[in-house]
Amino acid sequence: MSNKLTIQRIAELADVSKATVSRVLNExxxxxxxxxxxxxxxxxxxxxxxxxxxxxLASDRSSIIGLVISASAQxxxxxxxFPALTEAISGGAADNNLILSLFVSYTExxxxxxxxxxxxxxxxxxxxxxxxxxxxxxxxxxxxAEIPFVFIGRPSAAAGVNYVDADNxxxxxxxxxxxxxLGYRRIATIASDQNTAGDDRIMGYRTALRERGIxxxxxxxxxxxxxxxxxxxxMNELIQRGPEAVFVGSDTMALGALxxxxxxxxxVPEDIAVVSHDDLPxxxxxxxxxxxxxxxxxATGKMAVEKLAQIIINGQDHPAQHLINPVRLIVRASxxxxxxxx
Amino acid sequence: MSNKLTIQRIAELADVSKATVSRVLNExxxxxxxxxxxxxxxxxxxxxxxxxxxxxLASDRSSIIGLVISASAQxxxxxxxFPALTEAISGGAADNNLILSLFVSYTExxxxxxxxxxxxxxxxxxxxxxxxxxxxxxxxxxxxAEIPFVFIGRPSAAAGVNYVDADNxxxxxxxxxxxxxLGYRRIATIASDQNTAGDDRIMGYRTALRERGIxxxxxxxxxxxxxxxxxxxxMNELIQRGPEAVFVGSDTMALGALxxxxxxxxxVPEDIAVVSHDDLPxxxxxxxxxxxxxxxxxATGKMAVEKLAQIIINGQDHPAQHLINPVRLIVRASxxxxxxxx
DNA sequence: ATACTTCTTGAAAGCGGTTTCAAGAAGAGT
DNA sequence: ACTCTTCTTGAAACCGCTTTCAAGAAGTAT
Numbered sequence: 001m002s003n004k005l006t007i008q009r010i011a012e013l014a015d016v017s018k019a020t021v022s023r024v025l026n027e028x029x030x031x032x033x034x035x036x037x038x039x040x041x042x043x044x045x046x047x048x049x050x051x052x053x054x055x056x057l058a059s060d061r062s063s064i065i066g067l068v069i070s071a072s073a074q075x076x077x078x079x080x081x082f083p084a085l086t087e088a089i090s091g092g093a094a095d096n097n098l099i100l101s102l103f104v105s106y107t108e109x110x111x112x113x114x115x116x117x118x119x120x121x122x123x124x125x126x127x128x129x130x131x132x133x134x135x136x137x138x139x140x141x142x143x144x145a146e147i148p149f150v151f152i153g154r155p156s157a158a159a160g161v162n163y164v165d166a167d168n169x170x171x172x173x174x175x176x177x178x179x180x181x182l183g184y185r186r187i188a189t190i191a192s193d194q195n196t197a198g199d200d201r202i203m204g205y206r207t208a209l210r211e212r213g214i215x216x217x218x219x220x221x222x223x224x225x226x227x228x229x230x231x232x233x234x235m236n237e238l239i240q241r242g243p244e245a246v247f248v249g250s251d252t253m254a255l256g257a258l259x260x261x262x263x264x265x266x267x268v269p270e271d272i273a274v275v276s277h278d279d280l281p282x283x284x285x286x287x288x289x290x291x292x293x294x295x296x297x298x299a300t301g302k303m304a305v306e307k308l309a310q311i312i313i314n315g316q317d318h319p320a321q322h323l324i325n326p327v328r329l330i331v332r333a334s335x336x337x338x339x340x341x342x
Numbered sequence: 343m344s345n346k347l348t349i350q351r352i353a354e355l356a357d358v359s360k361a362t363v364s365r366v367l368n369e370x371x372x373x374x375x376x377x378x379x380x381x382x383x384x385x386x387x388x389x390x391x392x393x394x395x396x397x398x399l400a401s402d403r404s405s406i407i408g409l410v411i412s413a414s415a416q417x418x419x420x421x422x423x424f425p426a427l428t429e430a431i432s433g434g435a436a437d438n439n440l441i442l443s444l445f446v447s448y449t450e451x452x453x454x455x456x457x458x459x460x461x462x463x464x465x466x467x468x469x470x471x472x473x474x475x476x477x478x479x480x481x482x483x484x485x486x487a488e489i490p491f492v493f494i495g496r497p498s499a500a501a502g503v504n505y506v507d508a509d510n511x512x513x514x515x516x517x518x519x520x521x522x523x524l525g526y527r528r529i530a531t532i533a534s535d536q537n538t539a540g541d542d543r544i545m546g547y548r549t550a551l552r553e554r555g556i557x558x559x560x561x562x563x564x565x566x567x568x569x570x571x572x573x574x575x576x577m578n579e580l581i582q583r584g585p586e587a588v589f590v591g592s593d594t595m596a597l598g599a600l601x602x603x604x605x606x607x608x609x610v611p612e613d614i615a616v617v618s619h620d621d622l623p624x625x626x627x628x629x630x631x632x633x634x635x636x637x638x639x640x641a642t643g644k645m646a647v648e649k650l651a652q653i654i655i656n657g658q659d660h661p662a663q664h665l666i667n668p669v670r671l672i673v674r675a676s677x678x679x680x681x682x683x684x
Numbered sequence: 685a686t687a688c689t690t691c692t693t694g695a696a697a698g699c700g701g702t703t704t705c706a707a708g709a710a711g712a713g714t
Numbered sequence: 715a716c717t718c719t720t721c722t723t724g725a726a727a728c729c730g731c732t733t734t735c736a737a738g739a740a741g742t743a744t
Contacts, residue, residue, distance in 0.1 A: 006729095006731085007730065007731060007732095008730075008731095016693080017693065017694040017695075018694085018695095018730090018731075018732090019693070019694060019695080019732080019733080019734095020692085020694075021731095022731065022732060022733085023692095023693090023732095025732095026732080029691095030690095030691060030692060030693085031692075032691085032692065032693095035692085035693090049462050049463070049464060050730080050731070051399075051464065051729085051730050051731070052463055052465045052731095053395060053398045053399045053404060053465065053729085053730080053731090054399050054699090054729065054730035054731040054732090055730080055732075056395045056399075056699095056731090057393075057395045057396050057398075057399045057699050057700070057701085057729085057730080057731075057732090058698080058699055058730075058731045058732040058733080059699085059731080059732060059733090060732095062395060064406075064441075064443070067444075073429070074623075076425055076429065077425050077426055077429075077622070077623055078422065078623050078627075080419045080420065082425065083419050083424065083425050084419055086428075086444070086446070087415070087418065087419075087446050090444055090445065090446045091446070094445075094456075094459075099406075099443050099463075099465065100443060100444050100445075101406070101441050101442060101443050101444070102409075102428070102432055102442050102443070102444045103432065103436075103442075104428070104429050104432045104433070114436075117436075120391050122391060122393065122394065123394045123395065123441065228627055229627070259629065280419070281416075281419055281420050287601065348699095348700055348701085349700060349702095350701095358723080358724085359723065359724040359725075360700090360701080360702090360724085360725095361702080361703080361704095361723070361724060361725080361726095362722085362723065362724075363701095364702060364703085365702095365722095365723090367701090367702095368702080371721095372720095372721060372722060372723085373722070373723085374721085374722065374723095377722085377723085392700080392701070393699085393700050393701065394701095395699085395700080395701090396699065396700030396701040396702090396729090397700080397701055397702080398701090399699085399700080399701070399702090399729050399730070399731090400700075400701045400702040400703080400728080400729055401701080401702060401703090401729085402702095402729075
């Protein structure tokens with residue numbers, strides 16, 4: 001309604017055909033420089049903005065991608081991970097001239113329904129999927145719909161699926177090795193068995209211990225679901241086992257672990273060292289500040305969108321790509337390293 | 343591409359014209375029940391889904407609404423407020439058959455640019471705007487574009503603007519009155535002067551004190567920006583003044599305040615009582631659990647979308663509506679009430 | 685010059701719906 | 715039985731842009 005200008009009007013003003021205006025708009029070759037300039041002048045003078053909808057209809061592309069977040073409410077609201085990721089993806093979409101639509105669901109079943117609706121509507125060019133569960137149920141649905149998609153976080157059935165992930169094995173390895181190198185031997189871990197990130201971090205943990213010839217004591221492995229509460233509960237369990245150090249699978253769970261330790265009268269790092277994972281704001285705010293494995297969330301989000309944009313334009317590549325982002329250890333006070341060296 | 347079915351094909355199968363199929367699709371009257379059923383049968387048998395884009399082009403409506411979040415990264419990542427709100431709006435959009443697009447910006451200037459892009463693209467039917475600043479700059483831009491919009495949180499220039507907000511004055515009033523009724527006299531507050539929510543809560547605070555005949559001591563007012571850190575800093579300032587109680591403008595800032603108190607060796611609620619605002623998860627997780635004013639974030643988000651949907655369909659109403667959601671006090675341990683009564 | 689290519693360009697045919705318009709069918713009133 | 719309304723319905727125009735196709739213009743090789 002605000003936009004009375006159509007391509008037809010511009011064509012008239014520039015004294016060419018609609019087709020030529022369209023060519024200029026889409027930067028096609030085969031337009032004489034002289035004509036191209038004239039059209040561009042008219043466009044900028046009038047402030048003409050092509051109608052996207054019409055464009056989409058004619059070109060069979062919407063430039064809208066969806067971000068599907070399927071995770072428990074607990075997790076979405078208490079761990080800054082999802083906000084951080086969402087923000088990165090939002091920015092990435094803007095950079096790629098894509099509109100980002102957001103779909104949030106709390107359970108796997110709800111996620112499937114949401115997805116069904118999205119796919120049926122057929123408005124989206126592609127999807128970025130991220131879930132706190134293994135989410136394989138989504139994959140067949142997506143593949144059937146033949147819509148381009150990229151996962152964030154490796155799905156457990158990853159064959160043929162494009163995904164972007166952090167190097168979680170390395171993350172668990174770095175954290176654990178760091179603790180081991182500081183001389184700790186009884187190193188516990190609080191991980192998650194809900195998704196592959198948790199599995200991978202445990203694998204890194206095991207590898208690090210094995211490499212150092214430290215026997216793995218299954219009683220030193222506890223599980224949480226990324227919430228502060230679960231970290232608290234898991235730590236309380238572990239305390240019985242008298243660990244010297246603990247690698248916690250997320251900053252938020254580490255906050256819970258710290259609370260459990262404080263209540264038990266244990267000092268960090270003097271009585272027990274803590275290293276966590278993610279390096280989100282809580283890590284710095286914690287008392288003591290957490291030594292943690294930094295995960296490049298912003299880069300991950302951006303890469304996912306870029307990969308998706310590329311698939312949308314060029315078609316799926318074979319084989320599917322698995323993009324793994326490097327992680328690195330950020331040393332703060334909770335591991336006791338500063339204390340030892342200082 | 344997956345969808346080879348067109349309205350034309352359905353028309354052929356049902357042995358009617360495209361126009362009639364369209365009428366059935368849009369639930370228009372003047373179609374014989376018998377014909378309507380036949381068409382519906384064909385539609386459900388084939389699983390036909392009308393092409394949205396085409397629909398939009400023809401009907402000049404996109405069914406896409408935007409959510410513009412303009413707030414500092416600090417705030418978006420550290421306060422569950424925005425995730426909670428986003429989730430509610432996402433759900434509300436789904437309920438109203440609207441697609442939600444997300445736009446995040448960190449600064450007011452960036453927000454204006456984002457908005458400019460959105461408006462120029464002309465793809466959206468309406469916008470929900472929420473900002474941590476007073477954000478009035480957006481309003482003229484929106485009004486010029488003649489796009490329907492609803493604010494969440496009262497903009498300072500609210501005339502003629504539809505908005506949904508919590509009853510912040512009441513929030514400040516309830517919190518402060520509660521503390522006063524428990525016998526505290528030197529009641530401090532940590533508020534924000536960045537947005538109207540903060541202003542309103544302070545107003546409620548002042549009113550409550552005035553009503554009880556408690557003199558207002560300007561030194562007992564400190565300011566924060568909704569981050570944990572700012573709550574910590576503000577509390578440290580206030581400690582000098584020896585308050586008996588403090589009303590903190592958000593749960594997250596209260597967490598910071600609690601830390602400052604703990605470090606100062608003050609016990610909550612024995613040495614100083616704390617009441618906060620929002621009742622988001624941190625309030626329960628805090629130690630001690632926070633007495634806080636519950637703000638119906640989910641309802642607010644939902645109402646905003648519904649209001650927007652209504653404006654999109656029926657046009658702007660005059661005068662603009664201001665929807666204020668009630669708040670209520672949730673009593674937990676941090677105010678000392680339980681202790682007194684138990 | 686002549687015959688081919690290669691460029692440029694506009695006309696027109698979509699894209700898949702919605703909406704207008706007119707006409708035939710059915711119902712109402714006298 | 716006849717006229718005037720009100721229902722139903724299909725044909726066709728239209729939404730605003732992209733893309734195909736064909737033709738005229740320009741450039742090149744003989």
